[in-house]
Amino acid sequence: MVTITAIVALILVGIAVAISASLGQILQENLDTKVQDVANVTAATHARMQGPPVAGAEVTAYDVLSEVRQQGTLFVVSPFNGTPTGAVVEDDGTVTELTSVQVDEVLDAIQHPGLDSVTIDGLGEYRVYAYQLQSYVGVVGLPLSEVQKTLAQIVTAVLVVTAAGLVLVGAAIVLIVRAGLRPLHAVAETATRVASLPMxxxxxxxxxxxxxxxxxxxxxxxxxxxxxxxxxxxxxxxxxxxxxxxxxxxxxxxxxxxxxxxxxxxxxxxxxxxxxxxxxxxxxxxxxxxxxxxxxxxxxxxxxxxxxxxxxxxxxxxxxxxxxxxxLVYGSVDLTRLAIEAVEDARPAGPDHVWQLEVGEEPVVVAGDSTRLHQVAANLLANARTHTPAGTVVTVSVARDGHDAVLRVHDDGPGVDPGIRDELFERFSRGDRSRARKTGGTGLGLSIASAIVSAHDGTITARSQPGDTTFEVRLPARPADPAAS
Structure with a gap:
């Protein structure tokens, strides 16, 4: 905001200076024209009053200005064979003669015919026009005080307007910039509050x-x-x-x-x-x-x-x-044969359960680690055997579903405790909170199965309600094994 205000102030000051200089030049040109006009009138009056040369007769500057009486007019006449004289018309119209010192100041300041500026003790600064005729040199001038006064008034007005405009522009800039930066202040305050949080x-x-x-x-x-x-x-x-x-x-x-x-x-x-x-x-x-x-x-x-x-x-x-x-050691794995072997291994360990197998005639082949995938199936069957009562029917099925090979382990037992359903595949997650060895192992079986399936870019899910619990493993299936065909 300070930078923008400073730039605007510099522009306004530059405009004020340019306007003042331009107006000063215009006023100076107008004064020069007016001085020349007064010089013409004064010279004509002097010539008329002087008439034909008369021995011993001489027209002074006082005589001429007493005839002209143009307020502020300064006239100095210097005859070639006479004494220089000078006079000035006061603001009230009276004519006052210049002293010899003042007359000499005017004549000494004139270096050549034409326009010039001189300073006279007791009178101030004048804009003068010097001319030379056959019998004398004349100097006619008007005071610069009016021009300076007018110029001072203009400069004062410009400065006042510039200052007022600068204040208004500065206030507008402040309001606009603050309004524009308000979202940034909100961002900074939010970031500050977040930075103070213990994390x-x-x-x-x-x-x-x-x-x-x-x-x-x-x-x-x-x-x-x-x-x-x-x-x-x-x-x-x-x-x-x-x-x-x-x-x-x-x-x-x-x-x-x-x-x-x-x-x-x-x-x-x-x-x-x-x-x-x-x-x-x-x-x-x-x-x-x-x-x-x-x-x-x-x-x-x-x-x-x-x-x-x-x-x-x-x-x-x-x-x-x-x-x-x-x-993981990848190879071609027949998921159908793997399920059959897992069920055959589970029957002796759970003779009081009913084990069923549902597989198709065509093998379902996946790319993976045979040993680890067998561990997945074994863990799921051991989980079903451990957490269901005797007589529970456990059904293992393998099928192809689009581009996926699906292994399902279903039982009609009491189902999974809703309190641990969300953390079923977490490590050391156990349905038996007492950790008795008779009702479960270490609680790592399902977490290991989940980790192995995830490592094979597959998914494992569980759906459970009383009498209907299904664990489903989905793995990317391969086309039919060429060796099998």
């Missing part, structure tokens, strides 16, 4: 937005506000995702710690039991063979818990590698 940790909610009326994308500054709102939306979504990931990670660490703590506690307990039995035998002098049974049972339990920890750690390692895009 380093914990749940962060960014509710600050640039008001809709200040974020009109039809203007340049409005587009800035709109872009900031879009950025804040993305940042808010990212912070929500970060918070969910942090909560998921904390829950994952807590669950992993809980799962590892139980076998470690068992290993420690059985180790202490074995050591206590050995120390008691040493203290009582009993042979070590008497502690063999207790020690053997403890070692068996230690081994079982070690295997359990090994399985858990391997599952966690598998998930980590799948997250990094590793652990």
């Amino acid at each position: 380093s940790e914990g749940a962060v909610s960014i509710d600050e937005r640039v008001p809709a009326e200040e974020a009109d994308d039809r203007t340049e500054i409005g587009r800035v506000g709109h872009a900031l709102n879009t950025l804040l939306d993305h940042v808010g979504e990212s912070l929500d995702a970060r918070q969910r990931n942090e909560e998921r990670m904390r829950r994952f660490v807590a669950d992993a710690s809980h799962e590892l703590r139980t076998p470690l506690a068992s290993i420690r307990g059985y180790s202490e039991l074995s050591l206590r039995a050995i120390r008691q035998a040493e203290a009582s002098g009993m042979p070590f063979e008497d502690t063999a049974e207790t020690t053997g049972q403890s070692l068996e339990r230690i081994q079982a818990q070690s295997l359990r920890m090994t399985t858990l750690v391997e599952d966690l390692l598998l998930l980590a590698r799948l997250d990094e895009g590793q652990e």
